[in-house]
Amino acid sequence: xxxxxxxxxxxxxxxxxxxxxxxxxxxxxxxxxxxxxxxxxxxxxxxxxxxxxxxxxxxxxxxxxxxxxxxxxxxxxxxxxxxxxxxxxxxxxxxxxxxxxxxxxxxxxxxxxxxxxxxxxxxxxxxxxxxxxxxxxxxxxxxxxxxxxxxxxxxxxxxxxxxxxxxxxxxxxxxxxxxxxxxxxxxxxxxxxxxxxxxxxxxxxxxxxxxxxxxxxxxxxxxxxxxxxxxxxxxxxxxxxxxxxxxxxxxxxxxxxxxxxxxxxxxxxxxxxxxxxxxxxxxxxxxxxxxxxxxxxxxxxxxxxxxxxxxxxxxxxxxxxxxxxxxxxxxxxxxxxxxxxxxxxxxxxxxxxxxxxxxxxxxxxxxxxxxxxxxxxxxxxxxxxxxxxxxxxxxxxxxxxxxxxxxxxxxxxxxxxxxxxxxxxxxxxxxxxxxxxxxxxxxxxxxxxxxxxxxxx
Numbered sequence: 515x516x517x518x519x520x521x522x523x524x525x526x527x528x529x530x531x532x533x534x535x536x537x538x539x540x541x542x543x544x545x546x547x548x549x550x551x552x553x554x555x556x557x558x559x560x561x562x563x564x565x566x567x568x569x570x571x572x573x574x575x576x577x578x579x580x581x582x583x584x585x586x587x588x589x590x591x592x593x594x595x596x597x598x599x600x601x602x603x604x605x606x607x608x609x610x611x612x613x614x615x616x617x618x619x620x621x622x623x624x625x626x627x628x629x630x631x632x633x634x635x636x637x638x639x640x641x642x643x644x645x646x647x648x649x650x651x652x653x654x655x656x657x658x659x660x661x662x663x664x665x666x667x668x669x670x671x672x673x674x675x676x677x678x679x680x681x682x683x684x685x686x687x688x689x690x691x692x693x694x695x696x697x698x699x700x701x702x703x704x705x706x707x708x709x710x711x712x713x714x715x716x717x718x719x720x721x722x723x724x725x726x727x728x729x730x731x732x733x734x735x736x737x738x739x740x741x742x743x744x745x746x747x748x749x750x751x752x753x754x755x756x757x758x759x760x761x762x763x764x765x766x767x768x769x770x771x772x773x774x775x776x777x778x779x780x781x782x783x784x785x786x787x788x789x790x791x792x793x794x795x796x797x798x799x800x801x802x803x804x805x806x807x808x809x810x811x812x813x814x815x816x817x818x819x820x821x822x823x824x825x826x827x828x829x830x831x832x833x834x835x836x837x838x839x840x841x842x843x844x845x846x847x848x849x850x851x852x853x854x855x856x857x858x859x860x861x862x863x864x865x866x867x868x869x870x871x872x873x874x875x876x877x878x879x880x881x882x883x884x885x886x887x888x889x890x891x892x893x894x895x896x897x898x899x900x901x902x903x904x905x906x907x908x909x910x911x912x913x914x915x916x917x918x919x920x921x922x923x924x925x926x927x928x929x930x931x932x933x934x935x936x937x938x939x940x941x942x943x944x945x946x947x948x949x950x951x952x953x954x955x956x957x958x959x960x961x962x963x964x965x966x967x968x969x970x971x
Contacts, residue, residue: 523552530571537620539847543627543872544571550954553943566962573626575599578619579669581647583662586655595666597645597673600626603964606677607643608633608900610684613691617648628871629900631957632893635932638904643679645670651686663694671699676707682903683712685846688758708910711903720906722921727869728762730898730929731842735867736770737933738888747771750838752863754778755845756802756809759869763842764795776833778845779809782823783833786816830854837861844869852877859885868892883948894936894953901928
C-alpha cells in the first residue's frame with residue numbers, strides 16, 4: 515500500500531490468483547497483505563529463502579463436508595460445511611464459524627488468512643482459522659437450528675480440540691448456535707473442554723465476550739484520536755450493521771461521549787439525527803437479539819428517525835453519505851466502495867475504525883490513505899473479539915472466571931498494544947500513520963519468524 519507494487523510482487527499475486535480461481539475475496543486479502551509486506555522481504559532476505567510467503571498463503575488444511583439435516587416439515591436438507599485451518603505457527607487455529615448463504619470457500623479463505631495476522635497482533639498465542647456453512651439460520655426454528663448444528667458438529671468434532679483448533683461465532687452464529695454445537699461436541703467426545711469460545715457464562719464463557727469486537731473497535735478509534743490529542747467526546751458517528759458488533763460499538767461510543775446516528779441491516783438503514791441513546795439501543799437489542807426483527811421497525815417506535823430501504827440500483831450506499839466525524843463499518847466485507855469512501859471524505863469523516871472484516875474495497879482504502887485520515891483496518895481495529903476469545907481460552911485452561919472489569923481492562927490493554935505495534939511499525943518502515951502497512955507488517959513478522967523456527971513443515 516505504501517509503495518508502488520514491485521513486478522515480482524505482481525507476479526506472485528498473479529500466481530496466487532491462478533492457483534485459487536474464483537476466490538476474489540481471498541485474492542483481495544492476499545494482495546493487501548503482500549503489497550504491505552513486500553518491502554520487508556527486501557530487508558529480511560531469509561523470508562524469501564525459506565519461502566515464507568509462499569507457505570503463508572496456503573492453508574495447512576482445508577476441510578469440506580456434507581451437512582444433512584431434517585427441517586420441521588420432515589424434509590431432508592443438505593448444506594455444505596467448511597473449516598479452513600490456515601496457520602498454526604503461534605498457537606492452535608482460532609477463528610469464527612459463519613452461517614450465511616453467501617459462505618463460499620473463497621470467503622472463508624480470506625477470513626482465515628486475515629485471522630492469522632489479526633491473532634498475531636493480539637499478543638496471545640493463537641493461530642488462524644475460519645469455518646462455517648451456507649446454511650441460513652434466519653427464519654429457521656430453534657429446533658431446525660439445533661438439528662443443523664448437531665449434524666455440522668458430527669463431522670467437525672474430528673478436526674478440532676482445545677489444543678488444535680478452537681472455533682468461535684461469527685455472522686449467523688451467536689449464543690444459541692454455540693450452545694447447540696458445544697452440546698453435540700461434549701456428547702460425541704465425552705469431555706468438557708473449552709473447545710468453543712463465545713460460550714454461555716454458566717458453562718465456561720467469558721464476561722465481555724459479546725461486547726468485545728464492538729468495544730475494541732471503539733477503543734482503537736480512541737487510541738488513533740489520541741495521537742492527535744483528541745477524543746470521541748462530542749463526535750458524530752456512522753455505524754453500519756444491527757448485530758452484535760454494531761450494538762456494542764454504539765454502546766461504547768455512548769460511554770465515551772460520542773453520538774451514533776445510523777444503524778442498518780440487509781433491508782436498509784435508519785438515520786436518527788437526535789442520536790441513538792441508551793433507551794433506543796435497548797430497543798434495538800431486543801428487536802435484533804430476541805425478536806429477530808428488522809431495523810425498519812425502529813422508525814415505528816421512533817418516528818423522528820428516517821428509514822432508507824436498500825436500493826440495488828445504486829452504485830453506492832447512502833448510509834455513508836451523511837455528515838459525521840467517525841465511521842464504524844460493522845456489517846460485512848466490501849460494504850464501502852470507492853464512491854462511499856469519497857462520500858465519507860466529503861462529509862467530514864476523518865476516523866474510520868473497522869468492526870467488520872475487510873469492509874472497505876481496495877479503491878476505498880486508497881482514498882483513506884491518500885486523505886491521510888485515521889484509518890484502523892479490520893485486522894487491527896476488530897481484533898478485540900478474538901482477543902477476548904483468547905482470554906476465554908485462558909480462563910477455561912485455568913478453570914477460572916475473571917470479573918467483567920478484569921476482562922475489560924485486559925481488552926483495553928490489548929487494543930492499546932495492537933495500536934502501538936501498528937503505529938510504531940508504520941513509522942519504522944517509513945509509512946508513518948499508515949495503520950494498514952503497520953498492522954500487516956507487525957502481524958506478519960511474528961508469524962514468519964516462528965515459521966522459520968519450526969523448519970519446513
